[in-house]
Amino acid sequence: MAVRITGLGIVSAIGLTVAENLYALQNSKSGIEPVQFLETGKDYLVGEVKCSNEELVDRLGVRSKPVSRTSLLGLAAAREAWGNNRHASEIRTGIISATSVGGMDKTEKFYRYYLDRNHPDFNVLKCHDSGNTTERIAAELGISGYINTLSTACSSGANAIMLGARLIEQGKLDRVLVGGTDALTNFTLNGFRSLMIYDDQWCRPFDESRSGLNLGEGAAFLLLESDKSARLTGNTTICSLKGWANAADAYHQTASSPDGKGATMAIQNAIDKSGFNALDISYVNAHGTGTKNNDLSESVAMLNIFGDNIPEFSSTKPFTGHTLAAAGAIEAVYSVLAIQNGLIYPNLNYQNPIAETGLVPSTELRKGQPVLAVLSNSFGFGGNNSSLVFAVNK
Amino acid sequence: MYISAASTVSHQPTFQNDGFSKVIEPLGESSELISPNYKEYIDAGLLRRMSKILRMSVTAAKDCLQQADVEQPDAIVVGTGLGCLHDTEKFLNNFLTIEGLLPPTSFIQSTHNTIAGQISLSIGNHGYNMTHTQNTLSFEHALIDGALLLGEGNSHILTGAADEYIEFLDEAAAQLHPRPKLNLTSGASFFVLSGEKSEKSVARIQDVQVAGLVQDADAAIGTFLSDNFLNVSEVDLILYADFNAGTSKESVAYEYFNAHYHADSKLINYTKLSGLYPTNSAFAAHYAADRIKHHPELKNVLILNGLNKDNLGLTLIQSLEA
């Protein structure tokens, strides 16, 4: 039983479509720049989607309001992934999105007016809750029935993909649009700054001098289909989702364990589920946020799994910034593109290995590689660790 | 799947009160959360930072595991409609008003998955850990995930749902739903779901279905019953929550069941018992299990969650004999 991937959609700091993202990845063009669209009053480095809310509303033709930027970004990506697919009663179709803050981009503006007693518009609160973010996307695409939202911080997007695969595997759905979306907000910017893990320079994943992350925003969706659905739709299978796992680190509220326990479990269980062994993995798209803690813990986990045979690996967060709940979905799309185009992406901004582990990521774009199986890691707050394995469809 | 244990912290005397369904009355307008002694369940080091929703959830989760005699569940699955509102509002206030450094704790604890994360941390659980947030259907989605996990060969899943009241909600509700005045409350209900029947089993969750952006609620109810080979007359008790309840319009549940079968006496509006919060269908599930345990003649209990007019949740809970 294969879980087929037949559609991709993405918006991020490096492009508004799959093609634009692929172009930027192949040309080492980062989308991280001083903040431009979000009103912050500061000069933070962020990976914004280069499009205002008004432009997004226009492009997407969204009529009903209020609508959060999180929904708009999600809708743009979901539409691209959905493409020209049609609804059919014999194909049970659902949607699972992931978001960490839902409509917070609207709520935080509301709340400022509320605190100032300056005629706050309570109506915008209707798009605050995370579930609403997904319902808006579903409504635009005409999907009803199974509509769900996951929120597990930075691993959310990967978890949405995993849940979709499990629903197909157990025959509960035939086709499911899975992904994640998060808009940049002052809430999250201030949050990560309060944790003192926000880098005011470009983030440097897996580098000894790394000192934090840059936030980004964006959305990505993948269309998953069962064999039956793919037969009925006639869609071409780009590649398959073979393995998935989620495990709890249960170590600390924010920090990852030094022995990488949760991460190691997630990676091992995902590889086991895929039926491969560790040596079969051609490339690892790492979580690699650029924080001291994550990158060390993830490196230890990779050593636990791969030992002396560390595959090519890189973090693509220096391109997009850390897009929180969208990250797992954005990086899943990049993983699929790596397989489809035989690419291994560079880990930008890297210079020196982390002293404790000595791991060296890929730093140059590699083309024409036989990329047969890709492991994508997403690790979050509260010790929520998820890994996915994508592979060529055989 | 079987309910091996259930635990609820709410505005009703539900906690550690077997048989509560026989004695509770509809809530008045000014009820308060009945808090257990949290210190008996939560380590002081963790407790000091916890907001209400975390205290309720970790306590109900631990109580439920103790009742089921399950030390480590294979997974922890939580549903929450609005998540950790207290800490979300606190951090909003902080960054909009404080100049200078911000205390990080409320940000850390504002994420929806803090609930499931704190449960895993409290019991040292390394299993699958998931948080569903689909407003009024968050609990039903958690149950569906629980069923998937049991289908994948796991034995015991800790599944539950929680939402917390903050004062701001009254103001928002008054602005968005001027009439009727909503009785907003907090609640956390947790269950140990098991794949096999045992001496701990209380009831069976036979089926859970969700209909998001539902077009035809009547048809969805009809399909659900026929999927489970039930006639309307065979449903012994209907626990419902309804968008229209309290207004002049009749409820979906009432209309449906009155049209098909004179079922007036079998209908209970559970929002009157639990108060209103997005995941109060979890309260209804515990109520159903408790009723079944003490009234073995109840074979089929249907939870009809129409709290949001666009979303319909259907859960069929059966006695072990059914």
Place this chain on the structure above:
Amino acid sequence: MDTLKEDLKKHIIEQLNLEDIQVADIADDALLFSTEGIGLDSIDALELIVLLEKFYGIQVTNPEEGKEAFLTINTMADYIEKKRK
């Protein structure tokens, strides 16, 4: 110096919600981040950095620097005295 330590303990109890702990329960030389002491963690360390800025106007830009300063009430008080000069 003693009033500084007393004040510091009060602020710590308040900022970190140490509900069951009184000023008298914290010895000047107890290791704050050890379970033998009051068992603080890395989140508390960040809260202590906020506390130093809020009540003493001291900015700790490097969290690593905080680690040594926050060993005990004594080291914290020394750190504050030194920075104030």
